[in-house]
Amino acid sequence: MKTANILELESFFVSEKVENYELIRRIEQLEKENAESRLAARESMRKCEAQYKAMLESVDAHMTLVDRNLVIQWANEKAKKNFGHDILGKSCCEALYGKKELCCDPSSCLTRQAFRNGGTVRRRSMKMKDKNGTGKYFEGTARVVSWDDDGKPSVVVKIYKDITGRKLAEEELRNNMKQMRKNLDGTIQAIARTVETRDAYTAGHQRRTTDIAGAVAYGMGLSKQVIDGIRMAGVIHDLGKISVPAEILSKPGQISESEFSLIKQHPQAGYEILKGIDFKWPVADIVLQHHERLNGSGYPFGLKDEEILLEARILGVADVIEAMASHRPYRPALGIDDAFEEITMKSGTLYDPDVVDASIDLFTKRGYQLH
Ligand SMILES: [Fe+2]
Known part of the structure; x- marks a missing residue:
């Protein structure tokens, strides 16, 4: 017969066994759940990696990850397709530029700059070689994407976009423009010579006027763009004289009122010839306005002050200086001093005072000489 103690002991072991069993069951369940969630996490990571990989492969750019040792x-x-399938383990310099060096240009290296700045570095255009040694143009970005435990940048992603097609198209366009400009210059020179052939007394006048006007504009601190426009207009500013009978242009002595009214049409005639040409500058308008004067007494429209282009105001003064200093069919050369007297006396009335001052400075302080 079991004593009360034994019964109590048996009951303890039974309950203990039940608890142990529950515990084991619980532990097994937890392990199973852990294994399942690990599996799910692995699967999710695998999917994630696959998605990122697909994404990186679908980007229309060359991407590399570079460590701190470059x-x-x-x-x-x-x-890999562009720079070769063996680029892993190579330095950027060797892989992208074909040189057996760690870094081709330490001062401007995109990767080094990204490691140094710890951020993003961009370059609009750089030339690199593909696996066949062909030079190509790329637009590049280097960006730190990983840091070590000390917070130092450890990995940089470099993204290169091939812009060779665009660069070659730009280069071709530039060359075409250069050629067109050269052709236009040649045509303009030919026109200038044609005008001067008809009017022997003013031969060289357009070139000398152009040189003075360009130098005055330079002295006034104007931009190269404006100076180039003045020079282009200057070379052909009397182009419209092609419409004036040669005998009037080369007539010695005084010319009549009606003859002068014919000569006065030359700015408009020049404008009509040039207005259809697509210059980079307002050449036709400069030619049209080169006889306009500040007080409205000029021709053909009697424009005043700021209504007259600065380029035309400069060319107008240079035209007067050159014309007075040179020989004309109807009078001998008056000389540079008379020219100075004319523009100084009428500064602010007929001529732009800034242009007059710059013109006097050109000859007196900068030692310019007519040639
Ligand atoms: Fe003129």
Whole structure:
């Protein structure tokens, strides 16, 4: 017969066994759940990696990951295809520029700059070689994407976009423009010579006027763009004289009122010839206005002050200086001093005072000489 103690002991062991069993069951369940969630996490990570990989491979750019030793650790297929499938483990310099060096240009290296700045560095255009040694143009970005435990940048992603097609198209366009400009210059020179052939007394006048006007504009601190426009207009500013009978242009002595009214049409005639040409500058308008005067007494429209283009105001003064200093069919050369007297006396009335001052400075302080 079992004593009360034994019964109590048996009951303890039974309850203990039940508890142990529950515990084991619980532990097994937890382990199973852990294993399942680990599996799910692995699967999710695998999917995530696959998605990122697909994304990186689908980007229309060459991508590489470079470590702090400037060695390529990873590259997308596009980068491998362009720079070679053996670029992993190589330095950027060797892989992208074909040189057996760690860094081709330490002062301007995009990767080094990104490591130094700890941020993003961009470059609009750089030339690199593909695996066949062909030079190509790229637009590049380097950006730190990983840091070590001390917070130092440890990995940089470099993204290169091939812009060779765009660069070549730009280069071709530039060359075409250069050629067109050269052709236009040649045409303009030919026109200038044609005008001067008809009017032997003013031969060289357009060139000398152009030189004075360009130098005055330079002295006034105007931009190269404006100076180039003045020079282009200056070379052909009397182009419209082609419409004036040669005998009037080269007539010695005084000319009549009606003859002068014919000569006065030359700015408009020049404008009509030039207005259809697409210059970079307002050449036709400068030619049209080169006889306009500040007080409205000029021709053909009697424009005043700011209504007259600055380029035309400069060309107008240079025209007067050159014309007075040179020989004309109807009078001998008056000389540079008379020219100075004319523009100084009428400064502010006929001529722009700033242009007059710059013109006097040109000859007196800068030692300019007519030639
Ligand atoms: Fe003129």
